[in-house]
Amino acid sequence: MLKSPEHQVAGHRAQDGQLGPLVDGCGIFYKPLQGDGRGDAEVAFYTSLFSHPAVPPHILSFFPGFHGTLVLPASDASGPRPHLALDDLLAGLRSPSLIDLKIGGRTWPPDCPEDYFQKCIVKDRESTSVALGFRVSGVQIQDPAGADAFWRPSRAAVRRYMVEDVRRVLRQFVSANPPSPDQKPDCALASAVYGGPDGVLAQLMELKAWFEEQTLFHFYSASVLLVYEKDAAVAAAGQQAGKSSGVRMKLVDFAHVMEGQGVIDHNFLGGLCSLIKFMSDVLNDPEAGGRESIKVQLSCEDGSLENLGI
Amino acid sequence: MLKSPEHQVAGHRAQDGQLGPLVDGCGIFYKPLQGDGRGDAEVAFYTSLFSHPAVPPHILSFFPGFHGTLVLPASDASGPRPHLALDDLLAGLRSPSLIDLKIGGRTWPPDCPEDYFQKCIVKDRESTSVALGFRVSGVQIQDPAGADAFWRPSRAAVRRYMVEDVRRVLRQFVSANPPSPDQKPDCALASAVYGGPDGVLAQLMELKAWFEEQTLFHFYSASVLLVYEKDAAVAAAGQQAGKSSGVRMKLVDFAHVMEGQGVIDHNFLGGLCSLIKFMSDVLNDPEAGGRESIKVQLSCEDGSLENLGI
Numbered sequence: 001m002l003k004s005p006e007h008q009v010a011g012h013r014a015q016d017g018q019l020g021p022l023v024d025g026c027g028i029f030y031k032p033l034q035g036d037g038r039g040d041a042e043v044a045f046y047t048s049l050f051s052h053p054a055v056p057p058h059i060l061s062f063f064p065g066f067h068g069t070l071v072l073p074a075s076d077a078s079g080p081r082p083h084l085a086l087d088d089l090l091a092g093l094r095s096p097s098l099i100d101l102k103i104g105g106r107t108w109p110p111d112c113p114e115d116y117f118q119k120c121i122v123k124d125r126e127s128t129s130v131a132l133g134f135r136v137s138g139v140q141i142q143d144p145a146g147a148d149a150f151w152r153p154s155r156a157a158v159r160r161y162m163v164e165d166v167r168r169v170l171r172q173f174v175s176a177n178p179p180s181p182d183q184k185p186d187c188a189l190a191s192a193v194y195g196g197p198d199g200v201l202a203q204l205m206e207l208k209a210w211f212e213e214q215t216l217f218h219f220y221s222a223s224v225l226l227v228y229e230k231d232a233a234v235a236a237a238g239q240q241a242g243k244s245s246g247v248r249m250k251l252v253d254f255a256h257v258m259e260g261q262g263v264i265d266h267n268f269l270g271g272l273c274s275l276i277k278f279m280s281d282v283l284n285d286p287e288a289g290g291r292e293s294i295k296v297q298l299s300c301e302d303g304s305l306e307n308l309g310i
Numbered sequence: 311m312l313k314s315p316e317h318q319v320a321g322h323r324a325q326d327g328q329l330g331p332l333v334d335g336c337g338i339f340y341k342p343l344q345g346d347g348r349g350d351a352e353v354a355f356y357t358s359l360f361s362h363p364a365v366p367p368h369i370l371s372f373f374p375g376f377h378g379t380l381v382l383p384a385s386d387a388s389g390p391r392p393h394l395a396l397d398d399l400l401a402g403l404r405s406p407s408l409i410d411l412k413i414g415g416r417t418w419p420p421d422c423p424e425d426y427f428q429k430c431i432v433k434d435r436e437s438t439s440v441a442l443g444f445r446v447s448g449v450q451i452q453d454p455a456g457a458d459a460f461w462r463p464s465r466a467a468v469r470r471y472m473v474e475d476v477r478r479v480l481r482q483f484v485s486a487n488p489p490s491p492d493q494k495p496d497c498a499l500a501s502a503v504y505g506g507p508d509g510v511l512a513q514l515m516e517l518k519a520w521f522e523e524q525t526l527f528h529f530y531s532a533s534v535l536l537v538y539e540k541d542a543a544v545a546a547a548g549q550q551a552g553k554s555s556g557v558r559m560k561l562v563d564f565a566h567v568m569e570g571q572g573v574i575d576h577n578f579l580g581g582l583c584s585l586i587k588f589m590s591d592v593l594n595d596p597e598a599g600g601r602e603s604i605k606v607q608l609s610c611e612d613g614s615l616e617n618l619g620i
Binding site: 041044052105106110121127130133165167206212215217257259260261262264266269270274276295296297298 | 354360435477525526567569572579597606
C-alpha cells in the first residue's frame, strides 16, 4: 500500500493530489522521475555511483540504497510513471526530527543555461548559501510536548533564514527544550547527536576527506539530510559511555550532479567545511557565549585605521 | 632610489608613467593606495592582521611583512601619495619564476554593490574561477636559454586560460624544459618546489588548516603568489636529502577582505583545496597519464542509463 511520506520537509509533496514521492511502509521510498531530464539525470547518477570502482564502499553508506527504477501509478493520478526506488531514510522511526541542508555556496553548474543561472543565483544570494556555503531547506523538530507534536517552520519562513537563524536552528535541532523566543536552545543532545564516534560531525569529517580527493562528481543543489529520534538521543545523552543516538546522515537529491572531469568539487567541499565549523561550535560552545571574543572590525569610515579587534 | 619592480605579473604597473608599485632595492615594496577606499581597506586589513591576538605567528609568515604607510612621490608623477610599505617578495632574486593564483570560485563579497557583483561574476564565469575555485592572474617562468630570459604569456592570453591550460601551466611552472606545443612539461622540479617539508604543498596544507578554523577574515580577489629561482630548485632537485628549493609562498592583495563574522571563508578554502589537489596531481603523476582512469560519464542522451565509467 503506497502512501505519501508522513515526514517530509523539502521537495515536492504527494499530498493533496500533487506529484510527489511515495513510501511502501516496508523501507522503500519511491521518487517520481521529473519529465524534464532531471529524473533521468538522477537515475544516471545513482547507477554510476553504485557501479564505479573508484567509489569506496564506506562512502556508499552516505547515500540512500538504490534499487533501480519501477513504473508506478503517480501520486497525482496522472497514470503510470517511472519512479526511483530508494531506501526510505525514515523507515522505522515514529517521531523523527529532521533537517535538510542544501550544500554549496553555488547551486548552479559552470556551464548551465542562462535562465537557470539567473534563477539559482538570486536564491543563492537571498538565502544564506553565498554567505555560509549552505542553506536550510527544511526542518522539523519533535516537540517535547509529545511524540507526535512537531515544530515545523513554514517553507516561506525557512526561505527567509539569515545567518543567525541558521546558527540558532542548528542549536535548536539538538536541544531538549522547545523553540521559544524567550529561551536559548539548551543543546542538551549536542554531544549525543553531533558528537561521538558515530555522530554527525565524525561522519561529515569522513565525507570531507573523500571530497578532498574525489574528482568524479560535482554536486549542485544536493543536500545533507539529518534524521534522529529524541527518545534515542536522550537515552544516549544519559549514558557515560557515549551510546549511539542512532542519528542518520545521508546525502540526497542528485538531479544536478555533473561529471567532475578531474577537478574536485570545491563548491560542495567549502560548504561542507562551513557546516562542520558550525557543528563544532555547537559542540565546543553549547552556551553560545564564546564567539564574541574572536572578532575583527575592518571599517575605516572615519579615516582612522587602528585595529578594533575585541 | 625608487623604481618600478622588474618582475611583476599581475596588478597595476608603474612602468610608462602609470600609477603602480615601487621598490627601493633594499627589500621594501611600496604599493600606492587607491583613492577609492580600496587602499584604506588594505591598510586596515594589514593593521588588523598583524595586531590581532587570535592570528597565530606561523600564519603571519604567509603574508608579506607590513611596515606601515609612507607618503612618497607617485610613479605617475601626480605628486605625493600614501603607499603601503611591504616586504619585497622578490628581494635578492635575480631570475625569479613566479605565478599569481587568484583564489576563490567567487571574487565578490555577499553584500557588494550590484555593479561590482556584475563585473566580478562575468570574469569569474569566463575564467576558470567558477570551474576550479581559482584562476591564474599572471605567470613568468625563467627560460632555460638564459638567466635573463623569461617565458611570460600576455595578460590577454592568461585571461583566456581554460581548465587544461591551468593544469599545463602548473606543470610547466616546475619543469626544466621550455614551454613548447610539441613537448610535455617534464615536471623535473616538481618534488623540489611543490614537494618536501618546505615545499608549496606543505605550506598550502598549513594554510588550509587555518582556513578550516579561522572566522576572522574573508578574502575576496586575494592571490597566492609563488616565487622561486630555477638554479636553487635544480640544485635542490639534484640532492637526495631534499634540500629546500627556497620557494616562497605568500598571500597578496587584500583590498577586498571582509570581516568573517564567525563564519569560515568557505569560498577561499574550497579554492585552496582545489589548488592543493592540482599540485598533488603534479607530484603524484608527473607524466600526467593517470587521470583518464578515474572518470565517469553521466550523459543519458539516448535514454540508456548504464554506467559509462572507463
